[in-house]
Amino acid sequence: MSESTPATIEDVARIAEVSIATVSRAIHTPEKVAKSTRLKVNQAIAITGYTTNAMARSLRLGRSNMILVVAPDIGDPNFSSILVGLENEARSHGYGVLIGHTQNDAQRALEYLKFLNSNQAAGLILFTGILPFGHETMTARLPPSVGIFEPVFNGGIPYVGIDDIEGARKVVDLLIAEGHRKIAFIGDSRTRLAYKRRREGFDAGLDAAGIRAELRLVQEGDGTLESGRAAVERLFVRDTLPTAFMCVNDQTALGVMIGLKARGYDIPGDFSVTGFDDVPQATFMTPALTTIRQPRTLIGKQAMALLLGLLSDRRPAETEILLRPDLVVRNSVTAPSRRWMAK
Amino acid sequence: MSESTPATIEDVARIAEVSIATVSRAIHTPEKVAKSTRLKVNQAIAITGYTTNAMARSLRLGRSNMILVVAPDIGDPNFSSILVGLENEARSHGYGVLIGHTQNDAQRALEYLKFLNSNQAAGLILFTGILPFGHETMTARLPPSVGIFEPVFNGGIPYVGIDDIEGARKVVDLLIAEGHRKIAFIGDSRTRLAYKRRREGFDAGLDAAGIRAELRLVQEGDGTLESGRAAVERLFVRDTLPTAFMCVNDQTALGVMIGLKARGYDIPGDFSVTGFDDVPQATFMTPALTTIRQPRTLIGKQAMALLLGLLSDRRPAETEILLRPDLVVRNSVTAPSRRWMAK
DNA sequence: ACACACCATGTAAAGGTTTACATCAGGGCA
């Protein structure tokens, strides 16, 4: 009717000549209303262009159709593909996705907390390993939540990630198969479980091949490009050089490559280098980086599906969903250089 | 009190020994309540941990504190930096950001329309040049909106972008300064205004230098990597070769570089290549791509600021905000090859 | 023919706010 104000359920009821209760039922539990009435209601809806006011509905129901996604850095290119998965799954179930960007700042995280308290979000997707909110009394009040990549804080919150151990294993196995015996591992000493597991996979691979791990070849960094470069420097002051650098993530690998090139070495001619994550830039590095692909969109999809399940009281089958990591072979790995063999 | 149920305004009122109206006023229009009362209310709020229920508030007010951001592809790495700007600005004004992902699918776009109709979003940020919703009756009902990069549909909606003409001009000017006279332009024939403008800048630059434009050197593509490669092939079947390829965007430039390398040429030794947009991969291409930087985060910030202004009834000062494009000089441009000079 | 069950629908309350309007107290002024 009047185009200015959106139609309410009452407008529909008037036109369909039924009560508003019937309209509501016709929409949400159609099997409870007579076919003929349902028809009238549907016509009235079509005429008015009625859409139910989500605010009123959420208020009445006590929960909204929004999912809050909190990530430390939404500018991270890796984030966007996951977001696609999250969003698709959410939308196809009538949920909307709300974005929160903490930049690892507790203050900001706290502001998002308000969205939860004020019932604006029915569920939570967490990207950080640690609960962003000062977990004090908080944890109790948290709505159904799902973590991405890692278990959240004190557990209890299911998460979706990849099998980091297996992924790392695939990388070492490749290097070993190529003939490498002295493999450096450039790690990340921060508390992320994923990084610990990649190290585990590395150790397991060496072990399985009967290679004695050399602790001198293990360097701890912080996952940044710079830490990769620094690790190279540290290794070169010693006299035990590896023939391959296995890096905990692609950033680190890039740093390693830069460091190696700065010293005039050829990759993979002189040294092989591997990454982990398959960031979009990996294809464009020179040489293109051999790494482990994170099925990002799928991770997002599964995480959202899990959360949506939680929201419908379906208890999660498992508290940990680990997807299969795939090895992406590009050009940064080859057999160890004769140069070092001779030595 | 009871931790199970979030505190309502009534709980606060009871503790502060005032009416709920006073509590509401103490929060939103503190100057209207006596200092002593204000104090009592604040204490009560602290005790209860009260946060106003956004659903109820939005219902009453008739508008929410959510901004819907609709983009054709939220997986696009360029999107994320803009999102950072949007999100920061929104959050600092108490607004939340809702993500919509249309994949250029009208059907999906329509689903987002529901968020608007149902009052779930107070404003709209549009990434597509064309209105995603089948603009029929829609346009009238649209909430305050702001476009990104381009004017939306039939105008009337302000937008924030960069000055594409000036950006393109900076590129041609650089090429010309390096000594290039025969410059190919690999364009995008789709209807995006930005692309038209980049072409305009190209023409203007040539004109200003007194170089006669050769239409044969202008190739229309569709902005994809493949279209860049195809353009190279088309140019090589003719005998008029350029010494430089100016591409409408970085994707196209990458395609051109691949095409050129496949034919055994060196960049920039044999041909110079330029892009536009400065996508994250540009640094990693070989050679690193000389291109135009989009101040993405700033664009997001400004767009959101503009929208927030609209929401407070402040009419926009201008309907078009064009930010300054910066030239990013890397390694894909050099003086024209002697090889062609000799010819 | 009566009781009962069942089905379709209506009535009204509840959910948490905001705000126009009413009320009330106190102070200034004639």
Added chain:
DNA sequence: TGCCCTGATGTAAACCTTTACATGGTGTGT
């Protein structure tokens, strides 16, 4: 003293749904 104005607070309606409960009508079984 009486009147009016002002400033602080309270009362209650409205925002739009959903749903428990009530109502009334139809049909089944005895």
